[in-house]
Amino acid sequence: MTRSIKFFYFGNQCPHNGYLLARIKTIAWKEGVRLELFDISEDWLACEKYRVFSPQMLLVNDRYRLHGPFTKERVRQLLEDEDVDSSPSDIEQGDRIVRGDLVPITPESVLSTCEPCTNTQDKGLCRGKAEWTAAMLETHHLDHIGYMHFQDGSCIGGAEFLPSMAVPYPILDKEEGDAFLTCVHQSHETYDYKTHPLEHLVADLKNRGFKRISVAAAKKGTFPNGPLSWFEGKGFADKGLLVMEELHDSEIHYLQLDIGER
Numbered sequence: 201m202t203r204s205i206k207f208f209y210f211g212n213q214c215p216h217n218g219y220l221l222a223r224i225k226t227i228a229w230k231e232g233v234r235l236e237l238f239d240i241s242e243d244w245l246a247c248e249k250y251r252v253f254s255p256q257m258l259l260v261n262d263r264y265r266l267h268g269p270f271t272k273e274r275v276r277q278l279l280e281d282e283d284v285d286s287s288p289s290d291i292e293q294g295d296r297i298v299r300g301d302l303v304p305i306t307p308e309s310v311l312s313t314c315e316p317c318t319n320t321q322d323k324g325l326c327r328g329k330a331e332w333t334a335a336m337l338e339t340h341h342l343d344h345i346g347y348m349h350f351q352d353g354s355c356i357g358g359a360e361f362l363p364s365m366a367v368p369y370p371i372l373d374k375e376e377g378d379a380f381l382t383c384v385h386q387s388h389e390t391y392d393y394k395t396h397p398l399e400h401l402v403a404d405l406k407n408r409g410f411k412r413i414s415v416a417a418a419k420k421g422t423f424p425n426g427p428l429s430w431f432e433g434k435g436f437a438d439k440g441l442l443v444m445e446e447l448h449d450s451e452i453h454y455l456q457l458d459i460g461e462r
Contacts, residue, residue, distance in 0.1 A: 203279050204234045206250070206259040210368065211241040212328035213382055214255035215317040216269050219325060224258070227275050240368045248370040251443045253416040253452050254424035255382070266447055268423030284447070291422060293430045294390040300351035302400055304344035305360055307334040312348060312355040316386050340366060345382075347397040347404075357386040357393035359401045364414060371414065371454065379405050381415040387422045387430075398434065402459060411460040416442055420450035431455045 207224045209217045221237070228235035240247040250259060258266040260278040277283045303309050307330040311323040318325045336345055346360035364371065364378035371380075384394050405413060415436065418426030425431075432438060436455040443452050 210255040212332035359397040
């Protein structure tokens with residue numbers, strides 16, 4: 201068996217990507233493993249070849265696909281073909297809608313995502329996210345890329361988008377006038393923190409002339425954007441399976457919401 205690691209990441213779109221990139225480099229060096237890095241924001245061909253639909257994905261030994269944050273121990277287990285059974289992270293999305301304060305996602309405000317995304321108060325972990333946000337605003341001539349949701353001064357989630365044509369994921373029907381939800385966060389078993397920012401974003405995108413909103417969502421778990429049943433409850437239509445993720449015992453599906461006439 202030839203041990204290897206491939207790490208795919210969507211620039212600094214996700215606050216996890218910076219420290220995960222450092223972590224996987226350390227693991228590969230200590231384990232003496234070949235490491236290949238793919239920034240899919242610049243390598244759409246690799247994104248298509250390996251069917252990547254989330255802001256970060258590991259491919260270990262060209263066999264095991266792992267989405268979301270990972271530990272050193274989990275990667276080492278996969279490198280040795282140990283504990284390779286699926287580990288579903290199913291979550292029941294609560295229906296008690298919380299309506300806190302909404303703040304547009306800008307390079308300044310996005311620093312507050314450090315708490316819900318990395319479970320720390322260290323805003324330094326979100327500096328890369330802030331720089332990425334600034335680049336997206338400039339490139340696509342936007343004044344924000346969604347809304348963050350706050351309650352009692354703390355960020356509890358949000359909804360983020362990009363024009364679909366700017367997203368590297370291999371979606372076949374991307375068109376001008378489409379928006380893609382790059383992150384809808386966070387899921388909770390009791391409270392619904394996502395409805396309020398998504399509703400506001402949908403209305404905003406409609407006013408801006410967008411015609412359709414798309415998202416890739418896991419059937420189980422939270423990476424990426426799961427569970428998909430929540431989106432169906434918001435009127436999104438399930439357009440079908442994108443990829444089956446065996447380690448997560450979950451499918452990733454493509455969903456769409458029409459918000460205007462073409």
